[in-house]
Amino acid sequence: MESARITMFDTTLRDGEQSPGCSMNVQEKLRLAHQLDRLGVDVIEAGFPIASEGDFAAVQAIAATIRRPTIAALARACRPDIERAWQALKGAEKPRIHVFLATSDIHLRYKLKISREECLQQAEDAVRFAKSLCADVEFSPEDATRTEPEFLCQVLEAVVEAGASTLNIPDTVGYTIPTEFAALISMIRQRIKNEKVMISTHCHNDLGLAVANSLAAVEAGARQIECTINGIGERAGNASLEEIAAALRVRADRYPYHTGIVTEQLFPASQMLSDITKVPVQPNKAITGRNAFAHEAGIHQDGMLKNPLTYEIMTPQSVGVPDSKLVLGKHSGRHALGLRCEQLGHQFDRRELDEIYRKFVVLADKIKHVQDHHLLELIEHTHGSSRRIPPAHVDARATAAAAVGARSTNFPELPSTPLPLSSEHQPDQEDYLWGV
Numbered sequence: 001m002e003s004a005r006i007t008m009f010d011t012t013l014r015d016g017e018q019s020p021g022c023s024m025n026v027q028e029k030l031r032l033a034h035q036l037d038r039l040g041v042d043v044i045e046a047g048f049p050i051a052s053e054g055d056f057a058a059v060q061a062i063a064a065t066i067r068r069p070t071i072a073a074l075a076r077a078c079r080p081d082i083e084r085a086w087q088a089l090k091g092a093e094k095p096r097i098h099v100f101l102a103t104s105d106i107h108l109r110y111k112l113k114i115s116r117e118e119c120l121q122q123a124e125d126a127v128r129f130a131k132s133l134c135a136d137v138e139f140s141p142e143d144a145t146r147t148e149p150e151f152l153c154q155v156l157e158a159v160v161e162a163g164a165s166t167l168n169i170p171d172t173v174g175y176t177i178p179t180e181f182a183a184l185i186s187m188i189r190q191r192i193k194n195e196k197v198m199i200s201t202h203c204h205n206d207l208g209l210a211v212a213n214s215l216a217a218v219e220a221g222a223r224q225i226e227c228t229i230n231g232i233g234e235r236a237g238n239a240s241l242e243e244i245a246a247a248l249r250v251r252a253d254r255y256p257y258h259t260g261i262v263t264e265q266l267f268p269a270s271q272m273l274s275d276i277t278k279v280p281v282q283p284n285k286a287i288t289g290r291n292a293f294a295h296e297a298g299i300h301q302d303g304m305l306k307n308p309l310t311y312e313i314m315t316p317q318s319v320g321v322p323d324s325k326l327v328l329g330k331h332s333g334r335h336a337l338g339l340r341c342e343q344l345g346h347q348f349d350r351r352e353l354d355e356i357y358r359k360f361v362v363l364a365d366k367i368k369h370v371q372d373h374h375l376l377e378l379i380e381h382t383h384g385s386s387r388r389i390p391p392a393h394v395d396a397r398a399t400a401a402a403a404v405g406a407r408s409t410n411f412p413e414l415p416s417t418p419l420p421l422s423s424e425h426q427p428d429q430e431d432y433l434w435g436v
């Protein structure tokens with residue numbers, strides 16, 4: 001079977017950032033955007049420019065800096081939103097305006113207070129206006145899975161006519177199930193005659209089905225998946241990027257699709273997001289959780305020692321989880337140290353790494369084997385990262401022990417400067433609950 005290319009659309013910086021406790025400032029968004037670039041995502045949805053000055057500045061900065069992926073910005077189906085999105089995006093190498101408008105009767109009646117006819121007209125006008133500014137326009141009928149199918153198709157046909165090249169089908173409230181969603185995508189695929197129009201999915205995880213629904217949609221003809229790192233997003237979150245990427249890779253025998261994702265960058269991306277938001281990854285989270293590759297039962301350990309394939313469907317290294325057997329000591333070079341820092345979600349330039357390295361050598365002289373939690377403390381002391389949570393695979397007990405013991409004994413020479421407080425957080429971003 002021929003392998004079809006799936007476009008990976010990351011919305012960690014937009015939908016993900018809308019989740020409680022996950023707001024990020026401009027510098028943090030830029031740092032994560034660089035990691036998304038290394039991860040190989042095709043589209044980065046950088047924000048919702050009309051939502052706040054901070055969101056606008058973040059989209060503008062990412063559009064100016066990150067050149068390989070398409071940079072998308074969200075806009076409601078009205079001129080001020082679309083103009084603002086374009087203002088933020090226009091410096092991008094590959095800009096995309098993402099317009100959305102709710103189409104379900106419940107949203108039309110109670111939220112927007114418009115008729116179906118008005119909705120159809122507004123969607124068409126908005127896409128036509130966006131297209132006059134930007135060649136790449138995506139349209140999302142919000143709450144698509146609860147929209148009457150015939151009306152949904154009328155809206156989709158109208159926006160394609162107006163210039164939309166991607167039709168994103170959001171399961172905004174996380175209500176659909178895989179067979180039902182696949183049938184909806186098939187029906188849309190048959191109705192939209194234009195082969196060049198890409199069908200996309202955007203699934204929420206309220207029933208824990210976001211990844212399953214996304215994969216079912218791909219089997220039914222969708223070729224773009226919207227998802228987030230660690231599955232963060234509104235309420236129960238979005239489809240998890242790492243789970244989708246790993247499923248497509250591990251089960252390539254059943255999924256004849258490929259992505260541009262560099263799976264070895266999945267764990268560093270997860271760690272970086274966790275470090276920025278201070279929201280830990282649940283220990284049993286697939287792919288990136290602390291226990292994802294831990295084997296405790298005796299019979300499992302015995303099997304693993306004889307042959308890892310007995311209980312392991314993928315290696316930790318294939319998704320970027322550091323090889324804990326590779327011990328860092330005083331004979332480790334800058335390269336090994338830099339690599340381990342990257343795996344833990346920290347990118348440093350040469351000067352910064354030199355500084356870490358000098359302190360690492362002093363520490364390694366004292367304690368022989370430098371564990372990941374030692375290294376994270378050293379990074380925190382040196383560069384003021386306000387990390388407060390153990391990374392997913394670092395044993396919590398070791399970190400707790402390090403916090404009470406090692407902190408005072410292993411770092412006597414490091415100054416205990418207060419952590420810088422972010423001044424760029426926009427409180428209005430956290431309250432801004434619009435989105436697909």
Ligand SMILES: [Zn+2]
Nearest residue numbers: 015234435436
């Ligand atoms: Zn969403």
